[in-house]
Amino acid sequence: MESVQPVNLQTIASGVTTGITNKKDAENPQDRFLKLLVTQMKNQDPLKPLDNAEVTSQIAQISTVSGIDKLNSTLQKLVSSSEENRSVEALGMIGHHAFVPGKLITLDKDGAIAGVNLEQAVDQLNVTILDSAGIAVRKMELGVQPSGISTIAWDGMTDSGSKAADGDYTFAVTAKQGGKDVKVDTLAFGLVQSVTPGKDDTLLDMGDELGMVSLANIKQVF
Template sequence: MTTVDSTKSSSVLATLNSSSRSTSSTTTSEDIQNRFLTLLVAQLENQDPLNPLDNTEVTNQLAQMSTVQGIEQLNTTLNSLVSSLADTQAVQASALISKTVLVPGSHLTLSDGDAYGGVNLASAADTVTVKIYDSSGNLVQTQSLGKADAGNLLFSWDGSTSSGTTAADGSYTFKVTATKGSSSVTAEALQLGTVSALTRTTNGNFVLDLGSLGQYDFDDVQQVF
């Protein structure tokens, strides 16, 4: 029958209690490591000579402690990088105030005989067509932009209509279609707007205020002019 040395057990418990009292309410990996090493030393000092601690087990425990410390250091580094990225994004976002940006949307503003819009093509197209509508939904002009590569494509409209008249300044909308051979190509309408203000959301992202066009995420911006 195996007997337990009460003196040695009391010594280990005393060491644990002392270590526990010295640990702050917020436990870090360093605190855990210190407590572990304290316990390990106490175990080594009070081990049964006839049944010593297994070297492999001790080595595995030390390796686990090293892993815990490494993970905490990695988390600290990642948090620092995230904070740095947020600060960089804040500087970039603030620089957009009063700038003209290209964002998803089909709004077209005709002013002094000029209007500008954009198209994002998922792949190259043989033919890109823009149809412009007035506020009542009536088709006023159809423009062929010809062949284009994948990516963003800008276009302008001088206000001329299909009937040969000149459209009044104001708000219009447009639709885009694109084809390559007999197949359609995914085409997204892009609109131009001026950034009047920006706000930071609770999750750390930035929202750009484009006035009458509404609000857009910082990541929605395709180009800046």
């Protein structure tokens, strides 16, 4: 029958101490573990000594926990660094125009610009400009368009041949390829006025109409 050999207190304690930093930090889990282990060894029953395998297993577990803590700390630093880089990137967008998800199209004396994002090339792209009452003022057949982001330009003329009043409009888009509907996302065009770094995200102020937009939703910058 196998017997359990008594644990050599001095050897085990020395081995554990070697793998632990000398930081005198009461909150360090390794320090707490070592104190508990040494106390347990001092008070062990001579007739029922600690099992070597059990002690070794406990030491391995605390090493694993310590490694996970260090990994989490490293990942947190990487995340913080990434967030700082995104904020710096966003600051460089101030004063530039950008495409963001939306259906707003603003007409001024120079015309109006909006955008679409197509998941594939299409042979038909139709755009309808709507006034504040939802009434169509201009329909444009733009024909073949490539996949990805494309710019829509409106000169401000209505279907009746008159000039539309400057201001905010909305637009709707349909796209087809070989007679089949193709998914299309509409993009509004606005000016980045300021940047607000956040804990979880960086927000860009795109004006009263578009409001605060997440940096992740910036589709193209001009």
